[in-house]
Amino acid sequence: MIEIQELSFGYPGKPLLFQNLHLSLSQGHIYGLLGKNGAGKSTLLKNMVGLCFPRHGRCAIHGKSVSGRPVDLLEDLYFIPEEIYVPALTPQKFVSSTACFYPNFCEDSFYRYLQEFEVPQHAVLSKLSFGQQKKAIIAFGLAANTRLLVMDEPTNGLDIPSKVQFRKTIAAALTEERCIVISTHQVRDLDSLIDRLVVLHEQKIILNSSLDEIAEKLTFATLPDTAGKQVLYAEDSVRGKQVIMPNLQGTYSKVEIELLFNALISGNSSLLNHLKLTEYEQAF
Amino acid sequence: MSRHFNLRRFGLLFKKQVAEQYKPYLMSLAVLTGLLALLIGVPAYVQSRPLVVSMQEFLFVMPLLLAGAIFTSSIFSALGDKKHAIATLTLPASHLEKYLLGWVFSFLIFLILYTISFYGVLAVVLSMDDWQGAEKQMLNIFSGRMLRNVLGAYAMVHAVALVGAVYFEKGHFIKTAFVFLLFMIVLVTLNKQVIQLVLGHDLSAMPFGGVTLTENDRMFNVAPPKQFSEWLNSALGVVLMLILWIAAYARLREKQV
Known part of the structure; x- marks a missing residue:
């Protein structure tokens, strides 16, 4: 599904974070992306979804380069960053303004996920706590039913019961067509959830198994x-x-x-x- | 074409923008109307003579350019905030649609709302102003020359502000104004110095304008014919404006987080 070939990336004026990096991710799996602080996990995810452009090499989803952020690719991927933006809207209004961009969005699933995560359905998103906001966006990302779901430190800000629920919900949301990538430095949060492990260390993928x-x-x-x-x-x-x-x-x-x-x-x-x-x- | 522009998707984007931003937009409109009431109302009240059309024209154009520049500078502020930029750039709509949305709001919608607001305030103030028996006169910006000049001036300010809006991440208006002023100072200085070097005379010259020089106590003005000069300036303005609009779009396409 995702093919990264000879990827070299560094922010302008800074040394390379990755050099000649190769990675291949397939559908039907939940990948756990691990790496030390500063290893470049978030940057790698941003390269995967077209938010950063490699200096060299290519990152493609279904054979199509993500660098141009083509609409058909964006319709089929959802990225949840570590720090999220939520508008000053209720979940209902957020769905009415944003869900229409995702062809496979399921409104019933969204409200079910909100219920599972115990997020109030009538509160304004921007007024919720960070953890509640994060759960609302995770619920939206899951309900979008995109084939690629990428999450950067999704459990940051979640309390212990929410982390348990997160693991259950994500595991249940995996299908044969879906590829879920989760980056975290809280390794225990991925216990019993991921089925493939990717380790990023010193500019390279040292394990993808x-x-x-x-x-x-x-x-x-x-x-x-x-x-x-x-x-x-x-x-x-x-x-x-x-x-x-x-x-x-x-x-x-x-x-x-x-x-x-x-x-x-x-x-x-x-x-x-x-x-x-x-x-x-x-x-x- | 639907890969780059789809009317339905653009409509959805427009609807989303209104749903998420209507409160700050309405507040900005209220502030703008209040400022216009102050700017138009104070001179009308203080002066003993009526608010003549030339004054109305000044009061229409200057706030339009200033408020338009400020609003346009902030139209892509989401891209300056990492969290918001990620949500914006990964939203399934093309770069062209996202760019046009900002363009439509800051150019078309702003111009329309500003004009309605200005005329609303002007109508109220003029109805209360003492015209000392003379016939009341209201500015008509829709006359051919006026409309062309207003649109031209606003489009140029808009194009500069739009580039700044996409290019800078914070302090868009101040940074854009600073760079623009710096650019103008360099342009005026270089223009004068280069022409002086070529002609070997001390002279006064403005970019894209004529040259005035004094020789043996006689003043000479070297300039293209007026009609050609006007045409040239208009053409240069349009080309520059288009280049700036395209540059803003290109920068949006290249935006990284």
Whole structure:
């Protein structure tokens, strides 16, 4: 669905944020885009939706470049930035003025999502709290039924029950035709939600893999001691050592996204090599 | 064509703009009417003579250009605010439709509402003004020459302000006015210096106008024939205005967040 090829981007007068970056995202998945602060997650998302233009390379949706922001592409994508703008309108009036631009918008779904998120339906959006505003815009984005839904730090400003509801609602909204991309630095908010993990680090995509593929290659465990074990990465925790090991037995363990992310950005080459080596071995 | 302009979509965009902005627009109109009442009412009350047509013309044109420049400078203010710019640029409408929406509001609608507001205030003030037995006279901006001059002057101010509205992110009006003044100073100075260098005389010259020089206590005025000069100035004005409007559109297309 999204093809990013040889993307190089930097803001004017500043060093490049990405260099020769490649990324391919498909329909039917919820992608979690992870990266450290300043890694360029938001900028990458903006490149994806045509809000930034690459210095070099191309970003295309369904084969069409997004740089010109063509109307037919905009009709089929919805972008929710970290900081959102809401007009001084009630949800009803907002729908009446804006939903008409999205051919597949479903008004019933919008009100259902508002109800699920407990957003008052008759209040003026700009007078709601930041969290309520965000939930209203998420509801609108979901109801727009665009094939591409991109969210930048969507859980920022949401309280704990709302985060739980967010995960439930997004998981239920995924269809075979839809591609949902969620960028966050709050890794735990993506737990049990995403099925593919994309990690952006030092100008490159260092991982773009499904959680199933990761679980096939790696084992996540908490051990009292790592002596005699083939450990790729370990972190101290109150219950012992949280470790990542090669999955030699073929058993399935839950992917600890936060642990994996920490391992990847710590410069742990053995882990990355293992993931890549396994891919190479599988290719033959 | 529908990729760049679709009348239905433009209508929806217009409806959205009205729904989201009608309150500030109505407040601005009320303030403008109040200012016009003050500007027209005070001289009519203070002066012992009636408010003659030449004065009415001045009171129509000057506030029009100033208020028009301020309003036009703010027409794309959404693009200066990151949050609002994202919502605006990702809204499924073409750049041309978004540009034309700003153009229509700041040119057509502003001109119409300003004119209605001005004539409303003028009619009230003139009805209360003492014309000392003379026949009351009201400015007619729809006469051929007046309409052409007013539209020409407003279009030029509008074109400059529109470029500033898209180009700058904050303080649109002040920054545009500053750059425009700087440009005019450079243009006038360069024009005079270059002509002086070419002719080797101390002289006075204005851009796109004639040259006046003194030699042996005799004053010479070098200028194209009046009709040609008027035509040339009008043509230059139209070309410059079109270039500025197109530049504003191009800048909108290139806008990044």
